[in-house]
Amino acid sequence: MAFENYPEAEQTPLKAVNGAPERKNNFRPIITGLLVAALLGTWGYIIYDKNQTKETIVQKDTMIASTSSQRDQLQKELEDAAMRYDVLKTSNSKKDSAITVKDKEIADKKSRIQELLNKANATQAELNEAKRLIASLNGDIEGYREQVAVLQQQKTQLIAEKEVVTQQRDRVQRNYDSSTLVLKQKEDMLNVASTLHASNFNIVGINEKSNGKEKTTSTAKRVDKLRISFDLDENMVSESGTKEIFVCITGPDGNPIAVQALGSGTFSTRAGVQKPYTQKLDVNYTQNKRQTISFDWKQNSDFATGNYKIEVYNNGFKVGEGFKPLKKGGLFS
Template sequence: MSNQDNIHPQKSHKTAIIVGSISAVLLIILGFLYFKNKSEMQMLVDEMVEEKDMLTMEFETLALDYDSLKTSSDTLNLMLEKEREKISQLIEEIHTIKATNSSKIREYKKELTSLRKVLKNYVVQIDSLNQTNKALEQENQQFRRKVTTIQSSYKELEKEKENLEEKVDIASKLETYNMEASGLNSKDRSTTRASRVSKIRICFTIQKNITAEVGEKLVYLRLLRPDGALLYHSKQDLFKHENKEINFSASRIVEYGGDELDVCLYYKVDAGELTSGDYVADLFADGHHIGNMTFNLR
């Protein structure tokens, strides 16, 4: 065998070794690059998943921020409720998309930014409304205090008015003096014997009073027998005294001008009506008790 024949197989062998070595190196490099790329891709996916979770958390935090907003405005409450429903719907959508859907993630980020701006606007509106309500409440409190003060002053004035009216009423009350009682027989002669009396006469003088209302005055007489029974002719003979209607024995209209006035009232006695003993005569006018006396019949 010649030397040429031995050299050719040796070269082929060396070439095969070189090619194999290169292939092995390439495989190692490709394997390394593959695992490196896979690792980097996994890291990227993990980052995108984390980004999605963070986005979800930010939307949930935003929802809580909207829930914390309180206002007395029905219009604002309705608008806030719509925003809360919108956020809730976006959270549900984020849960359903893949973390690798970067375009959708970007859209939701933009929506988050927009919703945060809207939230700030609502916060400003609600704060302004609360400040206005606070100012109005202070004004209402001041107004209520003024009303209370006015009511208190009004009550005091009413009380003073009542006191003045009471004083005027007392001052204008008619007073009598010189009361005299006489029993008269059928010939209008005085008698103290009860069996002979046909009329009882009560005379008196109304005092001068410049504060009393002038004009016609209706004076009432009540006569009580010794047994306490009232002498009167009809149950319809009534007048008002101390918010009650009571019977009277006799009455008379007099014209009072503010000066002293002498008056006499008469009670016509029914047969057998009188008994022996002490009688009581009471006079009334303008709703007041203006005179009293006791007299005796035998």
């Protein structure tokens, strides 16, 4: 009998245990496909999420850049407004009360705007508020400028008016000074013209006797007092009234005789020099009338031998003088 060798294992299905046929595994491709799909989905999600994140970052960067640019622009507008405001304040050093109140309002707005712009994470609402306040600030500064312009105009007008008033005042002052000078010159002329003149001097030494009688003498050691007389000449300018007459006696030694206890003192000459006087006389003078003045000078010491000079002053001027020599006593004097 002939036998053929056929590969039964490749032509017949596998037998299951206990004679049942074995099923093929059909789930592996499905699982593999699901895993591949899941992997692809994960990659797709990762790529999508990354793109979304990148877009978000770009949007945020754009927003930050826009916000920063907007804040920088607002900061520049604030600085420009502040500079204009400072220039106006400098040009208007003298302000009225209304402008002083406006100063505070402007300063408060500047402070609030700067506070908003200094925020690192300023919101759009805060930037909008800053923008609105800057617009309001510019309006305030414009109003301030108009007020300053009005004040400057008023100042210019006041300066012009002051110049006119100053010129008028200076003209009046010059006229007044001129009139005052003329009056003073006239007064000085009248004062000089009213100065009295002394003449006809008569100076004698008087020896007083024990019985009360008097005897004239030229011997120094016998003189108890000097009797001095002179005339005040007529003067049509000098008004009637009390006149001060200063009599200055100079002794033989060249020194003025002035005894304070006897009424002596000093007076000012026309040259402004303080000069000692021996006796002051208050004379009741009558205008344009010659008057004889006489008085005695008795000192508390002996009269010396030599020449005595008697000078008379009125209105600071020397108006006359006389001399009296006293001799040394002899055996028959």
